[in-house]
Amino acid sequence: MTSTIHAGPVTADDIADLPEPAQRYLRFTRVLGRPADVSFHATTHGFFRTRPNRDWIACTSEQRNNATGLARDFRMRLKLAHVVPVRAEDLYKNGHGRMRATALGLFPVADGEGREFDLGELVTFLDDAVLLAPSMLLRLPVEWTAIDEHTFGLTVTDHDNTVTAHVTVDDRGAPREFSTEDRWADLPEGLVRTRWSTPVDGWCLVAGRMRPRRGTAVWHLPDGPFAYAQFDYTNADITYSTVPE
Numbered sequence: 494m495t496s497t498i499h500a501g502p503v504t505a506d507d508i509a510d511l512p513e514p515a516q517r518y519l520r521f522t523r524v525l526g527r528p529a530d531v532s533f534h535a536t537t538h539g540f541f542r543t544r545p546n547r548d549w550i551a552c553t554s555e556q557r558n559n560a561t562g563l564a565r566d567f568r569m570r571l572k573l574a575h576v577v578p579v580r581a582e583d584l585y586k587n588g589h590g591r592m593r594a595t596a597l598g599l600f601p602v603a604d605g606e607g608r609e610f611d612l613g614e615l616v617t618f619l620d621d622a623v624l625l626a627p628s629m630l631l632r633l634p635v636e637w638t639a640i641d642e643h644t645f646g647l648t649v650t651d652h653d654n655t656v657t658a659h660v661t662v663d664d665r666g667a668p669r670e671f672s673t674e675d676r677w678a679d680l681p682e683g684l685v686r687t688r689w690s691t692p693v694d695g696w697c698l699v700a701g702r703m704r705p706r707r708g709t710a711v712w713h714l715p716d717g718p719f720a721y722a723q724f725d726y727t728n729a730d731i732t733y734s735t736v737p738e
Contacts, residue, residue, distance in 0.1 A: 502526055503628055512639035517666030521696075522627040522703045528735040529628040532559040535731040539724035541571055545716075550575075554724065558621050560632040561737045562586070563651045565618040583614055588652025590614025609677040609684050616656035616675045619649055620691055623660055623671050624705050625731065667696050667703075678712045688713040697727055704731070 503524050508516050519525070534557050540549040552571035558564070565585040572578050579602060581594035590610035594602040622629040630647070638646035640659060648657045658673040672690035680687075690713065695706035710722040 500528065502528055503631060507631065511637050512645040514639075514641075514643055514662050514666070515637050515645040515660075517664075518645070518660065518662050518668060519627060519666070521662075521666030523701065524628040524631075527628070529631040530626045530733045531561055531629070531632060531735055531737050532557065533626045533629070533731060533733045535625060535729055537724045537726060537729040539722060541569065541722050543721070545719045549723075552722075556621070558618060558626065558629070560622075560629050563615075563618065563633070565614060565621065567617075583617065585611075585614035585618055588654055603679075605679075605684075609686075611654050612656050613676040615649065615651055615654050616658060616673045616689075619647060619656060619658055620671045620673075623647070623658075623668060624691065624693065624708060625726070626733065668693055668705075678714065680714075699727070699731075704729070 503526065505525060508519050511519070536553070536555045538551070538553050541552045542549050550571045550573065552569050554567060554569040556565065556567040563585070565583070567583040569581045570578070573596070577596050578598070579594055579596050580598065581603070582592070584591045588611060589606065590613060591606040592610055593604040596602050622633070633649055636648040638648070640646050643663070644659055644661050646657060646659050648655065656673065656675040658671055658675070660668055661670045662668050670690050670692045672688060674686065674688055676687065676689040677684040678687040690711050691708050692711065693705045693708055696703050697706050705726045708724050708726060709720050712719045712721065
């Protein structure tokens, strides 16, 4: 089934044709009875590291995601070696993705764009929606597919970009992991298409909505899994809008 733009409160009939684990997921996340989200703004705190053998660094992130026009603006601040301020941003707009970072607000640390980043940023937008704004999926041209009793697939197309992910849920419908093959890791030999996942450490109810307690971003490298980012969502400041901007 493919989602269509939905303006009113989401009803059981709206999700009746979705795969059964997807229906469980939308019920668990309390999507029914309220209009589907159009956008959200989130400020979170967490930890980040650049290599498996490096120490974790405290970070703060701020992001805005919008289903209208399908846009993502994610910005993160941290201090390398607890001294050098670094600002990083991941952007997706008009079908194009970009990742860049600067130290001291002046010196480039990273700057990437192109096909790999277009797809990578789009599938990260999809991950954000699954974990933080489930009803937003009903605003997007998402194709839902049945995999098994605890897994469903999602495919979204924007401009010339098409990405796919799998969502694994428990018996309640609570997501346990989002995973995709549509991201590229920056390895010594260059950008390499690599499995990427965001396992979830529990769920909690905040202001009538279910949200992850903590999420982790993991690259599944040839040498083993590399968890490089962790964010606390229990105390995150997240606001939603159901009105197109």
